[in-house]
Amino acid sequence: MIEPETNRAIEDYLEKVAKLLPESFETEDVLEDLRSHITEALLDRLREDETASQLTILSEVLEEIGEPEEIAEEFGHAKLVEDESDHSERLKRIALRLVVSVPISIAAAWFVSNLATPSIDFWTALVVFLVFALLESFVRSWQVKRSSD
Amino acid sequence: MKKELAFEESWKVEIRRGLLQYAVLAIVRLHENGIHGYGIARELEQRTDGLLEVKEGTLYPILHRLRKERLLNVRREKSDTGPERKVYVLTGEGDRVYRELSVTLSSIFEKLEALMS
Numbered sequence: 656m657i658e659p660e661t662n663r664a665i666e667d668y669l670e671k672v673a674k675l676l677p678e679s680f681e682t683e684d685v686l687e688d689l690r691s692h693i694t695e696a697l698l699d700r701l702r703e704d705e706t707a708s709q710l711t712i713l714s715e716v717l718e719e720i721g722e723p724e725e726i727a728e729e730f731g732h733a734k735l736v737e738d739e740s741d742h743s744e745r746l747k748r749i750a751l752r753l754v755v756s757v758p759i760s761i762a763a764a765w766f767v768s769n770l771a772t773p774s775i776d777f778w779t780a781l782v783v784f785l786v787f788a789l790l791e792s793f794v795r796s797w798q799v800k801r802s803s804d
Numbered sequence: 805m806k807k808e809l810a811f812e813e814s815w816k817v818e819i820r821r822g823l824l825q826y827a828v829l830a831i832v833r834l835h836e837n838g839i840h841g842y843g844i845a846r847e848l849e850q851r852t853d854g855l856l857e858v859k860e861g862t863l864y865p866i867l868h869r870l871r872k873e874r875l876l877n878v879r880r881e882k883s884d885t886g887p888e889r890k891v892y893v894l895t896g897e898g899d900r901v902y903r904e905l906s907v908t909l910s911s912i913f914e915k916l917e918a919l920m921s
Contacts, residue, residue, distance in 0.1 A: 672861075681868060688841050688864045691889045695842040696860075721859025729862035732821070 657697065661709040665693050668717055675727035685730065693720065745796075752792050760784035820856050824848075825866055826909065827856060829894065829902040832876060838891035840883075841867060867892060875901055 657665075669686050676682040696716040701707065720726075764780035775783075809817065831847045832839055839847070844867070845860040870876045875898035883889045894902070 685864045685868060688867070688890060689861060691840070691883070692842045692845070692860065692864075695840075695883070695889070699842075719859070720861035725859050726861040726865065730865040730868075732865070 657694065658709050661697070661713055664710060664713055665690065668693070668723070672723040672726055675723050676730055682730075685726075689720070689726070693717070696720075749792070749796070756788035756792070757785070760788055820858070824856055824858060824863075825870065826902075826905050827852065828863065828866060828870065829875060829898060829905070832892050832894045833899065833902055835893075838879060838881075838893040840881075840889045840891050842889075844892065870898070874898075 669690060672689065673682060673686055676685065693713075693716055696719070697709070697713055700712045700716070701709065704712075760781055763784050764777050767775055767780045768777040827848060828844060831844050831851070834847075835843075841863060845858075845863055848856065848858060848863075867876065871878060871892075874895055877893045877895050878890045879893060880888045881891050
């Protein structure tokens with residue numbers, strides 16, 4: 656059974672970590688993991704030495720877990736690597752979109768310029784379709800960026 | 805102000821960081837039914853004899869990243885000692901990445917040994 660004073664010390668520690676991390680679902684996830692880790696380590700050691708002071712054991716556990724700054728630094732590094740991979744994924748998506756848009760625009764331009772009574776020539780139609788495809792791509796990227804911010 | 809690390813210190817930090825991700829995958833792979841974060845930290849200490857000098861709390865951002873990369877999955881189980889806890893399990897993709905990294909690491913160590921001898 657964890658004493659209220661020890662619980663408060665655990666929450667204080669987690670609060671310090673939380674202050675250094677961005678407010679997000681991911682932070683909640685890491686805090687939940689840390690809380691569970693601290694509780695298990697603490698109870699594990701108390702089983703080995705039932706007479707020991709909970710706060711003394713807790714300070715040993717927290718020493719092994721590391722300073723909140725160390726956790727935040729690792730979290731920051733992990734986020735940075737994720738962001739870099741997100742960036743390369745975004746570039747791949749843009750390239751794929753272009754690869755798909757260009758042949759579709761060519762086919763559409765050929766189709767409208769070969770109607771029985773064409774009102775537009777092939778090259779003008781192609782430029783119009785490509786401009787629409789580019790605009791659609793920009794708007795979609797902007798929407799995705801806004802929803803992820 | 806943040807103190808700049810000496811070259812060899814920052815080099816060690818980078819090497820440890822990369823190896824730690826591999827070691828975490830290796831430990832989770834040993835537990836078909838999954839393993840919780842505290843268990844990973846304990847095994848890491850025991851199996852590597854503290855070689856990676858990891859602060860246990862820094863494991864969690866790494867576990868989070870491995871999950872995001874879909875190399876690990878999470879399920880929840882009841883704990884005897886307290887609230888529900890997360891159990892980490894290797895995914896099929898995690899297993900593939902682990903095996904590929906193992907081959908790469910063996911090859912790197914082999915070549916480095918030849919270089920040093």
